[in-house]
Structure formats: structure tokens, C-alpha cells
Amino acid sequence: MSVDYIEYDDYTPYNETENNTIKTGLLPFSSCHSSLNHVLVAVNIIISVIGLGGNSLVIWICGWKMKRTVTTTWYISLAISDFLFCAFLPLEVFYMITSHWPFGLVLCKFTSSALFLNMYSCVFLLVLISADRCIMVSFPVWSHNHRTVQKALGVLVLMWVLSALLTLPSLIYRQTTVHGSVTQCHTSYMDHSRHKAVVLTRFIYGFLIPFLIIVFCSSVLCVKLRSLTKKSTKPYKVMAALILSFFFCWVPYHSFVILESDLMNHSLEVLQTGLKVGATLAAANSFISPALYVFIGNDFKKNLKRSKSMEII
Template identity: 45%
Template sequence: MQDTPWTGRQSTGPMTDSRGTMTSIPVTAAEYPDFKNQSSALCTDVKCVIYSVANVIIFILGIAGNSLVIWIAGFKMKKSVIATWYLSLAVSDFIMCSTLLFGVVQKVTDEWIFGLFLCKFRYFIKLINMYSSVFILVFISVDRCILVMFPVWARNKRTVRKAAVIIMLAWIISAALSSPETIFRDIVHKQKTKCVRKDINEQSHIAIVSCQFIFGFVIPFLIIVICYVLIMRMMKFNQMTTSKKPFKIMTMLIAAFLICWLPFHLYSFLKIHYKGFNFVEVLKLFGVILANANSCLNPLLYAFMGRDFKKQCYSVLSNIENAIEEEEEGQEGVQGTAINNSEESISSVV
């Protein structure tokens, strides 16, 4: 009997020759995939490491930052329209960040281990929070524009109840736009369990991606840009400020929105016809990371830039610091003095 040529990593399997004697022949890893090295499922390539590390950092910063915003906007600040925007945005981003570890585990193990419900729920939550977060950013921009252009009307008509109703409508619309993801997601059992989108025709795929692009990026981005252009023109025309800081902040907000979301939507379109290409996979990596990073940047860009919000934040930090000092030194009255000093310094800066 001729020798079987070596074709790769091999094992041996039993076989009976013409004399009835049991012999062994090579068995390739391609014929028996289970013989593959189990460590190949570990996160060892560069893209996997970058994705995992970046999302763990976003998870930590996002949970911490948005938790602080929820605490201050929900319990420390006086109820107002602005506090309602901040609170809703923080809740949306907090939920978004809380689902990131599912993706990290899936990337590291190259397998979905959380079942069908979480497969559908994770991607539904991911989309619903993408839409709701973007919509709330639009509301914040429109609200700022109204405050600058129609201050008297805004003072009489803006109420917390109306803001809460708008937020509820935003979440309902976001849920409706995210529902296709729940329908088309499913568990596939092959060599490994995967949470994937079901096979759909190209027209349906293009329709879903176009809907996400139009309602999740184009329309919100245009509204935000228009609002901030009107704000800057009004402030410049009325000479409401001599500082360039507001203009820099508005430019930074627009740039952050564009940088965080544009790569993700470009990837969504390119993967329709170029799925598997290296440049598309790289765009996917950075597009998803930047889109996720938006949820930990929002507290810094929108909440902590506000004067009242910064005052409350410094007050909370001062309370913590004073409690530690009182415990160590046993001095009375340190807390009140430190809080007053911090508030005076904030008011003098802002």
C-alpha cells in the first residue's frame, strides 16, 4: 500500500488492510476540524486585541461617566429641561455601554454563548440606543437654538413635562426603527454558535442600512449643524459674547458627532458589496469602536461643559474630599468651607 502524502497537521486513524490487519493512516485537520488547536479561538490577532481593549476602556469610562451624570442630573440638580436632556442622554449611553462586554466576550471566544434572547436583545438595545442617543443630541441642539433665538418664548413655553413627552416619543420611534434587527437576528449552529443576521435579499439589506443612515445620521447631523450655525450667527450679530469659547465648543460637538458616526455608516454600506475585503474589515473595527466611544464622550461634551453641571460635580467631589478629611483629622466645619470655596472658584472662572 502506498504512503499517504503529508498534508498538514495529522493524526492517525484505524484501517484494515488486505490481510485483515489493523493499520493506521494519517488524518488531516481539514477532515476533522475538532483536531484544531483549541487556543486558536483565543483573542490573539491585532484586530481582536484592539477591539477588546478599546471596548473595555469605553465600558469603564462610559459606566462611570454616565453614572455620575445620572446621579447629578437625577438627584442633585433642580428639575429643569436641560437636566431632563442630560438625564435621558446619560441613561441611553449607560445602557449602551452596559452591553459592550457581550461583544467583547463574543470577539475573544469567537462564539456566542448567551442564547437566542440576548442575541436579539443585544443588537436591539444597541440600535435603539444609537437612535435615542442621536435624537437626544438633536433635541439638545434645537433647545439651545430656541433659547438663543427666542428667549422670551422659551422662558414661558419650555417645561419639564413637555421635555419628558418628547423623550418618550424619541424612545418609541427608536424602538420602531430598531425592530428589524430583532426580526432578522438568529442563532446559527455550525462549528461554533454564532449570533448573526439571517440571510435577507440585497434590496432588504440596502433598505435597512439606508434607513439607519438617513434617520440615524444624515437628518440628525443636518439639524445639529443648522442649529449651531444659527446660534453662532445670532450670538455674533447681537454681540452676546466676546469669548471664542462657545464657538470652539460648538465646533467640537459637531466634529465629535461626525467622527464618531460617519465611519460606522460607511462600513454598513460598503459591507453590502465588499464584505470580507481587508479595508472594509479595518473600517468596521474603527467604525464600531468610534460609535461605541460616543457613549462615553457625551458626558464630557454635553454635561460636564455646562456651568451648573460643573458646579454640582465639583460640589459632589468636595463633599467626598471633606468627608475623608473629617474622618482623618476630626475637624468640624471643613466640609462647608471646602464647598463654598469650590463654588466661589467655579463662579469666578465661568
């Protein structure tokens, strides 16, 4: 991923070094192995193309071809989150290739924030989906009487507001710096304690606590499903796949970001490489979700085939 997301510059204002490039927090595209960068550029282009197309398809099918339910409401919101991230990704690909940011301060802030808004909204939605399934199985009568699309929309509004609030540090600390004919888009926390606070907040609220809740709900579901063998397990397989994909896509990123906050005890080159790969894996989560709907969700595939047959007629 590009310098924008991996935030090499987060540690530079307080990292004493004679290297002026490191001091200013501006690490050029050529500072890492060029072959790896070429691979990551190609991967990010694929993520952007498949993510935009796949999430558009999910939004269209779930929004217009399927009956509006609480479940499809969750999935539409998840697809919208992934779509917004993929829409900003081409700007990052350009920055990866050129090391120049010609798009201005506003897009610098919003493009950086897109990843973290996607991260928070995705994990919070997975918590909602997991809790919703858990309540449906554990309290079926209560769920039947109180589980409505209107209430789900209200919860989604709160979820998006919370995600936006937790994304604020990226909007606040993102800035552009001009060096001759080159403009850099980077983060400047100005002190180490502020940087660590943001990193730990993202890890705790954007990964650790939500994931523990998801594991708890999934454990309850596994126990309950043993006595419900006649009921279709397809929705639970989709949910389990979404959870696993989120876990494996985000763990490397969070791991290297935490290591990066203690730069002096780790190799700069290893952190650069790890953060780039970790951020690319995090971005990959945005096109894995629609793929899971297509290959695992029977209802989705049926509605897709039905819509195609109607077009032919």
C-alpha cells in the first residue's frame, strides 16, 4: 500500500536521525524494493477494479432484487463501506507510482480516512451481524416481535456516526507538504504519545474488543446450532467467512502498526515492507466480501440469475 495508509511518517517528528528524508516523514516510493512496489501496485489496481464492480453488484442485488430484510440491510451497508474505500483507492495507486500528491489537502485527508472508516464500519457491522444472529437463535420470539428493518436502520446510523468519530484523527493529523515540484500527503502527530494513543485506540476499538464480541457470539451460535440441524446453516457460513476474512486481512496491519510505534527496537526496512503488505491485505478485505456473497450465498446467486434471465427476456 502507499505511504498514505501505512503512515511511515507517524514516527518521524520525534525520531532523531541525520537522514533528512526520515526527519521530514517523507519516504519516497523508491525507498523500498521496487519489485515489491510493482506487485503491490498491481494488487491494489485489482482490488480497486474488483471491489468497485463486486460491491456495486451486491448493492444492486441486495437493494433492488431481494426483499428488504434486516440481513440484507446489514450487507448493503457493508458493501457501501467497501465501495467507498475502493472509490478512493485509485488516488492511492497514483501516489504509490509517482510519490507526488496533486489532489490537494481535502482529498489527502479523505483518502487516508477512507481506510479507517472502512475498518471501523466493517468490524462494527460484523459485530451487529454476529449479535443479530445470536439473538435470533437465542431469543426467537423476542427477535420475531422486535427485529425490524426500521430499527436496523437506526442502529446503522449510530454505527456510522461512531465510525466517523473514531476516524477523526486521520482527518485532523493528515497534511500535505510541498518540496519543490513534489507534494507529499502524510501524517504528523507531532509527539510520540499522541501517535501511540491513536494506534492503540484503533487496535482496541477497531479490532480487539469487536473481535472478542464476535468470537463470543459465534461460540453461542455454534452451541445453539447443534440442536437446530434442520435449519439452513448457509447464513452462518457467510458470516463465519466474513469474520475470518476480516481477521486475516487486518491482523498483519495492526501488528506492524503497533511495532512501528516502537521504531527504535525494530528494523526500519522490515517495518516499511510489513506495513505496505499489511495495508494491502487490509484493502483486500474490500473485495473479498462481495466474492463471499457470490460463492456462498445461495439467495444472492438465485437473484442474480433471475435478474439476468429477465434482461434476456
